[in-house]
Amino acid sequence: MRVFLTFLFLLASAATGLTQKNETKSSESLDDAAGLTIYNQSFAVVRQTLPLDLKSGTNQIEITDITAHLEPDSVILRDLKSGRDLRILEQNYRSDVASQGRLLALYEGKTIEFLVPDKDGNRRLVPGKIIRSGYTPHYQAYSAYDQQYYQAQQAYVAAGNGEPIIEIDGKLQFGLPGQPIFPALSNDTILKPTLSWLLQSDRPGNTNAEFSYVTGGMSWHADYNVVAPVSGNLLDIVGWVTLDNQTGKTFSNAHIKLMAGDVNKLLPSAIGGPISESFGMAAKADSFAPAVTERSFDEYHLYTLERPSTLYDRETKQVEFVRASGVPSQRLYVYDGLKLDQNYRGYSQENIRDMENFGIQSNSKIWTMVEFKNSKENHLGMPLPKGRVRFYRRDTDGQLEFTGENLIDHTPSDETIRLYTGNVFDAVGERKRTAYHLERNAHWLDETFEIKLRNHKKEPMEIRVVEHLYRWTNWEIPKTSDPFNKLDSKTVEFRVKVPPDGEKVVTYTAHYSW
Numbered sequence: 001m002r003v004f005l006t007f008l009f010l011l012a013s014a015a016t017g018l019t020q021k022n023e024t025k026s027s028e029s030l031d032d033a034a035g036l037t038i039y040n041q042s043f044a045v046v047r048q049t050l051p052l053d054l055k056s057g058t059n060q061i062e063i064t065d066i067t068a069h070l071e072p073d074s075v076i077l078r079d080l081k082s083g084r085d086l087r088i089l090e091q092n093y094r095s096d097v098a099s100q101g102r103l104l105a106l107y108e109g110k111t112i113e114f115l116v117p118d119k120d121g122n123r124r125l126v127p128g129k130i131i132r133s134g135y136t137p138h139y140q141a142y143s144a145y146d147q148q149y150y151q152a153q154q155a156y157v158a159a160g161n162g163e164p165i166i167e168i169d170g171k172l173q174f175g176l177p178g179q180p181i182f183p184a185l186s187n188d189t190i191l192k193p194t195l196s197w198l199l200q201s202d203r204p205g206n207t208n209a210e211f212s213y214v215t216g217g218m219s220w221h222a223d224y225n226v227v228a229p230v231s232g233n234l235l236d237i238v239g240w241v242t243l244d245n246q247t248g249k250t251f252s253n254a255h256i257k258l259m260a261g262d263v264n265k266l267l268p269s270a271i272g273g274p275i276s277e278s279f280g281m282a283a284k285a286d287s288f289a290p291a292v293t294e295r296s297f298d299e300y301h302l303y304t305l306e307r308p309s310t311l312y313d314r315e316t317k318q319v320e321f322v323r324a325s326g327v328p329s330q331r332l333y334v335y336d337g338l339k340l341d342q343n344y345r346g347y348s349q350e351n352i353r354d355m356e357n358f359g360i361q362s363n364s365k366i367w368t369m370v371e372f373k374n375s376k377e378n379h380l381g382m383p384l385p386k387g388r389v390r391f392y393r394r395d396t397d398g399q400l401e402f403t404g405e406n407l408i409d410h411t412p413s414d415e416t417i418r419l420y421t422g423n424v425f426d427a428v429g430e431r432k433r434t435a436y437h438l439e440r441n442a443h444w445l446d447e448t449f450e451i452k453l454r455n456h457k458k459e460p461m462e463i464r465v466v467e468h469l470y471r472w473t474n475w476e477i478p479k480t481s482d483p484f485n486k487l488d489s490k491t492v493e494f495r496v497k498v499p500p501d502g503e504k505v506v507t508y509t510a511h512y513s514w
Contacts, residue, residue: 035255036218036311037302038243040386044218049080050211054201058089061199064192068095068248069216075195080208090198098189103182104133104164106189114166116178126168128177134164193248217247220258222321222387224408226370230394233329235372237380239322239387241303245311253308260303260385260410303385324379329372333424336466337431337451339363353471353512354438354445362431366453366463368404371418374411384411391421426456427463427498435509444513445471448479451506455498465494465506472512480508 034048046067052059072093079086096102113125163174220243227236241258245251303321311317339361344352352358370391374380386409392400404421411417435448455461469475469490477484477492484492498504 034251034253035257036251037257037259038218038220039259040220042219042246043214043216044247045212046215047210047212050077050209051206052199052209053206054086054199054204056201056204059197059199059201061197063195063197063211064190066193066195066213066249067215067217068097068193070095070193070195071214071216072195074214076210076212077197077199078210080210084207085200085202086207086209087200088197089200092196093194094190094196095193096190097193098185098191100180101133101135103185103189104130104180105135107182108133112183113181114176114178115181123178125181126177129167131165131167131172134162136162215247217245219244219246222385224322224384224387224389226389226391227400228329228391228393228403230396233331235327235329235370237322237324237327238320239384241319241321243311243317243319245313245315245317248313250313251311254311255308256305256311258303258305258385260383322380322382322384327372327378327380329370332369332371332418333427333461333463334367334369334466335429335451335453335463336367336468337363337429338468338470349470349472353514354440356436356438359470360433362429364428364430365423366427366429367420368422368424369418369420371416373414373416375414381413383413384408384417386410389419391419427461428454429463429465430454434507444511446509446511447471448507448509451494453496453498453504453506455500455502455504458500460500461498463496463498463504465496467492467494467508469510469512471510472514474513476511477508478511482506482508484508 034046037045037047050063052061070093072091075088075091077086077088108130111127111129114128115123116126117123164176166173166175166177168177220241223240223242225238225240228234243256305319309317309319338359341358341361344355344358347355372378372380374382374384387407388405389408390405391403393403395401406419406421408417408419430452432450433447434450435446437446439445449467451465451467453463453465466487467484469492473489482494482496484494487493494506494508496504496506
């Protein structure tokens, strides 16, 4: 609940059309200083200043310049001038904007004209009575009950109930006979999503109110392009933020912020109450002319685009947010020779610890990985958001060649990033078991492996051989050809050098007891 209230009050943008009915005057003006706080799982917080001309007592107000994915129960309205008591007595949200299907539904039981082509290709007006429109409105689920209603609605359409029925000359037909011609818009028709309020004010006069809400249809993500030189491992890194607006509304000159971190948001469950889902976010600054600045916010990181920007509906916008040159990196070669047989998937450790044929399949691929530290000493040192990293290397002719890609998670400052980029072409590995001895009654087992590494390059390679001690928690390695490092309770690593056009053999025996 604390996190939910936090993001409700974050800044976010819009320029909202305002109509005040009956008791108050009409107005279309809104404060241009609007803001958006965008999360990268298709939602955002919109905040704007709403000028109101109120009378004492009740006031009817309609706002039409809002998104098509507004969450009605997230709306916050409060007077920015101290002392005024401003309350929403009633709120109504409609998103069923005018469409052919909607108008057919509004004219059910009535006769309208249809523009129907005849056999000569000419079109004539034919009267027809709408028995059933077949219209099924767009539905947005906000709760488990809503989700169940939506599923029932879809089943209704799938059963054929979504097809219109029209009566012409006393006969019924499925489907429209031609283009419907409607006499006029119904009083129940809206052209834009509309939020209607019945407001109560304890005093008359002009005021500015803070209006904010959560909306779907807005997201962002980060991407990184990493370029290596012809030789060497000093990297150039450029990061982009991509904003995607699918809300049905254009935000003009918006002050945009991006939230980074794992923010918890409740989603409707298809079978029960609300479910919880974590959302990731982020972005950062250019070293000499920052387009984006970053700061800590609660348990997350908040990134601000320094200049107001217009984000059109259905638009994808990109902004450079980080640039670093000469980032030291290291290329790693890793051989993890264990290839698990899918037939053993789901087995517990007690089931597999004395299965003789478990773990004997071999993987021949040697991985290539890139590692660098996100530190100020390496010309980085800012929190990096989750995103795709694309690697390039410059060829001798100056052109860039794509060499692999992967994903990084949210990475704080001074943490190391290690990414798999592909498999080595000119090196292979081979892993096989050479001895197996089980004493079931004595509760121990010995297993010996031989790992061969073949290097077909013209230069030496250091390969990190990763081995998994998967049979049981109690183990030791009494015999080994090479020293190893214990990575965790079930993993060891051998760092071995393989000569050019040469081979290196690693052997070890693992002793398990239980």
